[in-house]
Amino acid sequence: MKKKNTIISYFQYKYFHMSPIWSFFGRKEGLHCLKCNKELTRYKYKPPKDANLEGFLCSDCHLELTKESIIRENVEKENFKNQQVNEKEICSVCNREVPESEIERPKWQWNMERGAVFCSSCFHIKEKQFEIERNFCSICGKSLKFFRYNPKQSWNIIGQLCRKCWDEKNSKNGMKKTD
Numbered sequence: 001m002k003k004k005n006t007i008i009s010y011f012q013y014k015y016f017h018m019s020p021i022w023s024f025f026g027r028k029e030g031l032h033c034l035k036c037n038k039e040l041t042r043y044k045y046k047p048p049k050d051a052n053l054e055g056f057l058c059s060d061c062h063l064e065l066t067k068e069s070i071i072r073e074n075v076e077k078e079n080f081k082n083q084q085v086n087e088k089e090i091c092s093v094c095n096r097e098v099p100e101s102e103i104e105r106p107k108w109q110w111n112m113e114r115g116a117v118f119c120s121s122c123f124h125i126k127e128k129q130f131e132i133e134r135n136f137c138s139i140c141g142k143s144l145k146f147f148r149y150n151p152k153q154s155w156n157i158i159g160q161l162c163r164k165c166w167d168e169k170n171s172k173n174g175m176k177k178t179d
């Protein structure tokens with residue numbers, strides 16, 4: 001008599017692998033929760049990073065630790081906000097205290113540090129300086145129209161160049177390299 005191939009259900013398969021017979025072939029020992037030492041059967045959770053625990057947790061302990069870490073993070077955020085409110089804003093250029101009514105934030109194109117603050121006079125000076133760098137050639141001062149040329153990093157020039165100045169600078173540097 002030939003044995004027929006039978007299809008077994010998931011539960012039969014799982015029962016076979018969970019049975020004591022299977023443990024004879026080297027089934028791993030059951031995992032236990034780090035906090036309450038309850039045996040973990042189906043669900044196991046990794047602890048939050050700030051808990052500094054290695055292993056797995058049951059669902060109840062995982063929820064407790066997660067709640068504690070969220071509460072701790074919220075308290076830290078509130079403390080940080082309170083410190084920022086208590087600190088007086090200082091101008092990044094002239095280093096004087098800036099009243100709330102005069103606080104100006106730099107534009108993203110200026111490549112300033114995050115959280116930098118300007119007083120209104122320094123902000124207007126920086127804005128004019130940026131407009132000059134963007135709209136006029138850095139070498140000859142000629143007004144730039146549609147075509148603008150960015151200098152190479154090795155030239156150490158801030159701003160943009162017109163075509164003539166860029167060509168002159170490039171040819172000078174090219175001759176130095178060949179000599």
